[in-house]
Amino acid sequence: MNNKKEPLLINRAKSVRYAFKGALLLLKTEPSIKIQFCIAVLVSIAGFYFEISTTEWMIQILAIALVMSIEGANTAIEEIANFIHPEYHIKIGKIKDLAAGAVFIASVFAVIVGLIIYLPKIF
Numbered sequence: 001m002n003n004k005k006e007p008l009l010i011n012r013a014k015s016v017r018y019a020f021k022g023a024l025l026l027l028k029t030e031p032s033i034k035i036q037f038c039i040a041v042l043v044s045i046a047g048f049y050f051e052i053s054t055t056e057w058m059i060q061i062l063a064i065a066l067v068m069s070i071e072g073a074n075t076a077i078e079e080i081a082n083f084i085h086p087e088y089h090i091k092i093g094k095i096k097d098l099a100a101g102a103v104f105i106a107s108v109f110a111v112i113v114g115l116i117i118y119l120p121k122i123f
């Protein structure tokens with residue numbers, strides 16, 4: 001909870017700690033994030049192997065961050081949906097589909113980025 005009496009720096013440091021805890025929780029408990037993390041490691045190994053440029057590294061890191069952060073938001077939306085309405089409801093289905101759609105869009109474009117970087121280096 002936001003404590004207004006706390007000094008700003010302490011308050012911000014606590015927020016970073018909670019956010020770090022959330023990121024660790026995602027990595028420890030979410031199968032999708034675990035898979036994405038493994039893909040990120042493999043693609044990073046490929047980056048070193050093919051000696052991709054600084055610009056390619058930046059775009060690759062951005063693509064990885066985009067997919068994993070949207071997956072985190074998707075997980076949070078699923079948690080809220082399950083908490084507020086654990087039973088079947090057409091609206092909950094739509095909310096979850098929309099959140100999953102956001103991950104799908106980011107993933108498709110991340111794959112395109114990967115193809116643009118690596119296809120010319122492989123063939």
Ligand SMILES: Nc1ncnc2c1ncn2[C@@H]1O[C@H](COP(=O)(O)OP(=O)(O)OP(=O)(O)O)[C@@H](O)[C@H]1O
Pocket residue numbers: 032075078085086087088089090092093094096097100
């Ligand atoms: N309570 C519900 N009411 C209606 N439809 C639901 C409900 N729960 C899930 N669904 C449908 O099932 C799909 C999968 O939902 P679920 O909560 O299992 O997510 P998931 O895809 O398994 O999660 P993850 O992305 O973490 O693998 C949703 O996109 C939605 O279409």
